[in-house]
Amino acid sequence: MDQDLLSKIAEEIKKMVDVKKNSSTNENRERVDDVMAGMSSITEYVGVAIGDTVGLVIANLDLHLHEKMGLDPKYRSIGIISARTGAGPQIYAADEAVKATNTEIVSIELARDTKGGAGHGCIIIFAAEDVSDARRAVEVTLKELDRTFGDVYACDAGHIELQYTARASLALEKAFNAPLGKAFGIIVGAPAAVGLLMADTAMKTANVDIVTYSSPDKGTAHSNEIIISITGDSGAVRQSVISAREIGLAVLKSMGQNPISVTKPQI
Amino acid sequence: MDQDLLSKIAEEIKKMVDVKKNSSTNENRERVDDVMAGMSSITEYVGVAIGDTVGLVIANLDLHLHEKMGLDPKYRSIGIISARTGAGPQIYAADEAVKATNTEIVSIELARDTKGGAGHGCIIIFAAEDVSDARRAVEVTLKELDRTFGDVYACDAGHIELQYTARASLALEKAFNAPLGKAFGIIVGAPAAVGLLMADTAMKTANVDIVTYSSPDKGTAHSNEIIISITGDSGAVRQSVISAREIGLAVLKSMGQNPISVTKPQI
Amino acid sequence: MDQDLLSKIAEEIKKMVDVKKNSSTNENRERVDDVMAGMSSITEYVGVAIGDTVGLVIANLDLHLHEKMGLDPKYRSIGIISARTGAGPQIYAADEAVKATNTEIVSIELARDTKGGAGHGCIIIFAAEDVSDARRAVEVTLKELDRTFGDVYACDAGHIELQYTARASLALEKAFNAPLGKAFGIIVGAPAAVGLLMADTAMKTANVDIVTYSSPDKGTAHSNEIIISITGDSGAVRQSVISAREIGLAVLKSMGQNPISVTKPQI
Helix, strand or coil: CHHHHHHHHHHHHHHHHHHHHHCCHHHHHHHHHHHHHHHHHCCCEEEEECCCEEEEEECCCCHHHHHHCCCCCCCCEEEEEEECCCCHHHHHHHHHHHHHCCCEEEEEEEEECCCCCCCEEEEEEEEECCHHHHHHHHHHHHHHHHHHCCCEEEECCEEEEEEEECCCCHHHHHHHCCCCCCEEEEEEEECHHHHHHHHHHHHHHCCCEEEEEEECCEECCCCCCEEEEEEECHHHHHHHHHHHHHHHHHHHHHCCCCCEECCCCCC | CHHHHHHHHHHHHHHHHHHHHHCCHHHHHHHHHHHHHHHHHCCCEEEEECCCEEEEEECCCCHHHHHHCCCCCCCCEEEEEEECCCCHHHHHHHHHHHHHCCCEEEEEEEEECCCCCCCEEEEEEEEECCHHHHHHHHHHHHHHHHHHCCCEEEECCEEEEEEEECCCCHHHHHHHCCCCCCEEEEEEEECHHHHHHHHHHHHHHCCEEEEEEEECCEECCCCCCEEEEEEECHHHHHHHHHHHHHHHHHHHHHCCCCCEECCCCCC | CHHHHHHHHHHHHHHHHHHHHHCCHHHHHHHHHHHHHHHHHCCCEEEEECCCEEEEEECCCCHHHHHHCCCCCCCCEEEEEEECCCCHHHHHHHHHHHHHCCCEEEEEEEEECCCCCCCEEEEEEEEECCHHHHHHHHHHHHHHHHHHCCCEEEECCEEEEEEEECCCCHHHHHHHCCCCCCEEEEEEEECHHHHHHHHHHHHHHCCCEEEEEEECCEECCCCCCEEEEEEECHHHHHHHHHHHHHHHHHHHHHCCCCCEECCCCCC
């Protein structure tokens, strides 16, 4: 009798553990296998990174598509960064890529995404005369994402995000109208009130200038965020961003949340 | 041997139960602890409520941020209500708050949110000359939410929402162009067709006037809802809202769903 | 002692299994029961289908609501298709319905939905002079959905969708400006980069004309998709759609995903 029950128990547990496995180890194994299989077969595929970010290149974009997209005809090769989760991390990573390569940023679009979260996904298009340049830009961007996701702290009720660079380049100019070559930070909080309090704190911390202010109705894809971007002296921008992070984390904790970075804080 | 298996079973179960606990009891305990910790540390924090609603105050909003937001310069103190889930409940709660306090509603924005659901989140900003008034408005709003969530019925396929007041005030005027001091109701259904049928039923039930009609393309943040607001004699508005609720619940049930209120029906 | 532990184990497992059951078998049973209960009680209810699609009819739409919606006054009966997940499948299904019935398509709206996925939900309104025509259109649409969902392949990171018809009718004209009576296909990929690569491949495969290009910022409800529609010779359109499908599946697989159709591929 006990033996019978024991067997049933063992069986039930096995089933449940199998389900668990299925959604972790096995999935990862399949993932690796598939990646291997996939990478060999498509020349356009460059790689994946955090946030369901995919990097692709198209060596010679179809002429009619090119025109319909409103791209400058001089560029035929494009590199593409596209993600379900995140816009800031990808834009800041692309900013490093555009500094390091012979490419231009032709388009940055934000989608309302994050897979049920409160924020954005994005698609960023690099253009180049040579496909190897486009590929290199995509590679650099993908590699930078671990760093630029460092100050994204997510929890069930929302998230905060901080980005900082000492020297803004073309991606930040395109996305936020950042002054080229100057220190530039963004401050993001969700739900939106969190972003507003962070923005207020940032502005009061040091002598910085506000460049953009976005909210659910204006400048976002109706995400549940308030986002400001700031510029100024590099020390001031950095200090403002850090203060915003501290108050943002404190509010989310006050809400009973435990916001955590999936990579490693950097700023 | 049995003993061994038994130990393994016990261990497996312990792990699984721990996971379960983590996402329920422990979480709540931590929540309470953190709330305690948080409340003491940030003066701007007022409280949380249903729908991941957070209430904050800023005593003296930064001047440059104030200007960028396009707020009336006469108000320096703001109160903020911000939520991942819900807009109607927060707006109706804020309507009571604005009646009860010396504040103005300066902004109501809807985000496409509800954490993967079909509807909205929101951010509502009260302005006051004195921060204690702003705080009071936020407190009243948070307290009213249990009531205003009473006729929100959610299920996997969608949701319906009903709101009713005998006397609309400034929050409803701001959000829906409600005539001040008159009975005012809103009727919401998702997926959108459910809202449309509810709207039709409401209009046929009693002699009410339709004030606004919103759909995924117009008047919403592309949520999957149809929303109408109605005004008229208080008895008529209330009766229309109730009929809309009955047909809305019936359709969701016909779809095989079990729509339920997380608090307590009020209308 | 062992017996005690055993009992506790059995109890814990029972609880966990009950939870599991609740979210599968029982739910389905309730679903069926509720559907039975619901169908008998509301005359407006027509049926449900894949994608949380619901079909409703309103025999005599309220005059004031009718006007507020901006509908042509000559039609009083409407049929409604509304879904949490999908827009392409419902539009192509509605296109068959409008060919088969004496109805018009008066409105197609896209919501940002798919329940946390990257795409759209939708609401489609048929108008008819007679409610039986409206009902028939809704019935045909619901029935076609199994087929039109055939080339929707979803996975955790995104999805691709292909639609093809040899002869476009009024729903496709309304939604995509499709030339009436000609072969017409749509190509959708998420995250957006996937759609762009699919679009490029489609355009290079055969001699087809691009009709619309939509992206997160333009022509979508800020979904994380790039969508093109194409027309031309029926063989060419079909071939382009198939090539787009192959490259779309390959990219998602390269990302370590396993995109699958929930019904049966058709094209």
